[in-house]
Amino acid sequence: MSERLLADEAATCAFGEALARALPAPEGCPLVIWLQGDLGAGKTTLCRAILRGLGWQGAVRSPTYTLMEPYTLPHPRISEVLHLDLYRLGDPAELEFLGLQDWLGQPALWLVEWPEKGRGYLPPADLLLTLTPAGEAARRLEMTVWPDNAHGIAADALP
Ligand SMILES: Nc1ncnc2c1ncn2[C@@H]1O[C@H](COP(=O)(O)OP(=O)(O)OP(=O)(O)O)[C@@H](O)[C@H]1O
Ligand SMILES: [Mg+2]
Incomplete structure (x- = not known):
């Protein structure tokens, strides 16, 4: 485990972009990042920075209600990203209805906020x-x- 202080939002964004540059290409199965922390901790801010670091130039909305948001990127190593926010998931078993099975065999990057809500199904x-x-x-x-x-x-x- 390593630990660091992100002094402000700009530091979080710089870290996220550096992390994006350091990630390997997903191979055979999803490359999975779990983001934990309370409401407002900065998980979506960090996901947004990772997506920007991978070249995404559009908006990154928090998938609070949709639970998942897929991105296709023109990046040489990481061209598919699935951003999940499971905060509103009532039961982990509901993940079966999100269509994640189709994604399980794919080499995409998964950014998962509130992974504890999906435990056992992620x-x-x-x-x-x-x-x-x-x-x-x-x-x-x-x-x-x-x-x-x-x-x-x-x-x-990693950075
Ligand atoms: N160092 C920091 N890193 C990240 N965000 C920061 C920082 N300092 C202040 N903020 C602010 O904290 C808030 C973080 O919100 P964000 O939506 O990223 O949180 P979250 O962890 O995704 O919350 P939720 O669980 O509701 O999805 C933003 O308003 C952001 O501007
Ligand atoms: Mg969030």
Whole structure:
């Protein structure tokens, strides 16, 4: 686990863009990032920065009500991104109705906010990011690379 302080929103955005540059290409199965933290912690802000880092120039809306939002990018390594926000999921089993099965075999990047709401029905994470408020605009970021992550991401390969 590594930890850092993101002093303000600009620091969170810079980190997200740097992370996007460091991510490997998803291979065979989704490359999964879980984003944890309370309401307003900055999960969507970070997802937006990752998408921008991958070249997305349009709007990134929080999929609060739709639960999922797919993106197709002109990026050489990561061309499909699925942004999920499971906060409003009543029961993890409801994930079966979102059509995620079709995505499970695809090499897409998954950005999952509120993964704890989908426990048992989500693919395992390659990377876990946890945001906690630390003062007025600062956030503490904990970054955990799953030891058995499918993509073999090494902690020292990340920003
Ligand atoms: N260092 C920071 N990093 C990220 N966001 C920050 C930071 N400082 C202030 N903010 C503000 O905190 C808010 C974060 O909102 P955001 O929607 O990203 O949170 P969230 O974790 O996705 O919440 P939710 O659980 O409701 O989806 C934004 O209004 C943003 O401007
Ligand atoms: Mg959010």
